[in-house]
Amino acid sequence: MHPTPVAIVGPTASGKSSLAIAVARRLGGEVVNIDSMQLYRGMDIGTAKLRPHERGGVSHHVLDIWDVTHTASVAEYGDIARSTVERLRSAGTVPVLVGGSMMYVQSVVDQWEFPPTDPDVRARYMQLQDKIGPAGMHERLRAVDPAAAEIIEPNDPRRNVRALEVIELTGKPFAASQPPKDAPPRWGTHLIGLAVDMEWLGPRIEQRTREMFDQGFIEEVRQLRECGLTASSTAGRAIGYAQVLAHLRGEISAEQAYDDTVRATRRYVRRQRSWFKRDPRISWIDAADRPEEQALTLLDTWGYHLHDNAAE
Template identity: 65%
Template structure:
């Protein structure tokens, strides 16, 4: 069986381009591990590669959910594991590409998801209604700082889920996740793109400006007609949340651009913190002109 290769790291670091290059060299097929690229029609704001940009390389698990669907890491895991093993069965190399932290871990680790309890969850949902997401996230931070560090402070669903797991297990949220020093599923070789703020920040700013120039606002308007709402997984995505506020008359386009940049930088800090703890990752300099050669040397 072929050994999968995962390409991880922060937003705008060049993961998609490296994934394509590796797939060409290793007779591979790409498996998406970006949680927002799972959604149909969320293209410009997620930097989803167009068919032309995929250069004939098969890409899997893009556009599998409507924007009205609540994300499920467990459902993604089930589909992604089956996809990887089908690629292996064809004798091809699975190239796992994305920076969504929990999704990466669900795929490369044998993660059995913790239990759920409707009553416990309802208690925290009522508390959310009572005190708001900012205060509830602060409560999570007080009892489990590590969980709060990886969960968006404006993400009510995952904040509630973390508190539910902590109450049900009596342990920190991350204790329910597999250790990052266990052998990865299928012996996956994990490559990480190392970046500096000085190199990455201008790329984030340029990408964000281009998104708005390429019709991002029109994309979000079209998704509104398909049922996109702000209080949803898709509606809370960085960029989409800001454009929804813009369309609601709550901020200017200039503010929407700036807040998207700031939100992306904050997310990058969480990605760095998360992936830096994983000692199984082979780190490569994202700005190296010989990146592809370095990556191939690392996996061969």
């Protein structure tokens, strides 16, 4: 019988990565990444990607698979991640999925039939976006589908266009094309969510962002720009990277890039909390109160075999 995966989800800076390692070690499992920006090679500091020596001896999968010039695709990622999970399960290894990228989580744990595309419809919206800009497109999306606008970044022109395309082609809200959140998750996956209070998380976001800049984040972005990172690319719109690119163009100071990154992270966290809160399949634990103990209690309740090797 193939093992049942565990997914650890929740907002940025809530401690998902460290919890995933602790859980994987106790289950003899391996980590599968579901953070959309950790898929890019070289995007390390700004995504808080754990370095190999920080991974506790646990194998990590679906990291560093794309160049920064690659246009991200939820469908493409889902195919890669699902095949990785299947391979681990076939080998008798528990996959521990971890990340906070909302639609990427869905692409793995849900039966998601991606809606159709129409090149003519998409081209028309692209032309409109050229006229009114990404912010204008996001406002247009908000007018026809406020729920979709809540989960899609205002500065993500590709996804804004895609959402409007889907709405036009299906005649339904963008969310209607997504799998229902009350459907059984693929493979019977157990989902653990890290619940946070913003009074606790806010200082962690600021500290993490300050550490990023202190560790050479600006230099990382400068080097990635030489490898093709641009403001219009998927990777270049990532939180932090977009702000530092603006600094490197001379538009804002380094301190302003830091401040803007903190604000953008806080906005994204609000969307993450709202999105995951609507999923009734998630079992929530308090991120600020011994989350590992809480997670292990859940795993024991669910019948997982816990190895006594966490301290090795």
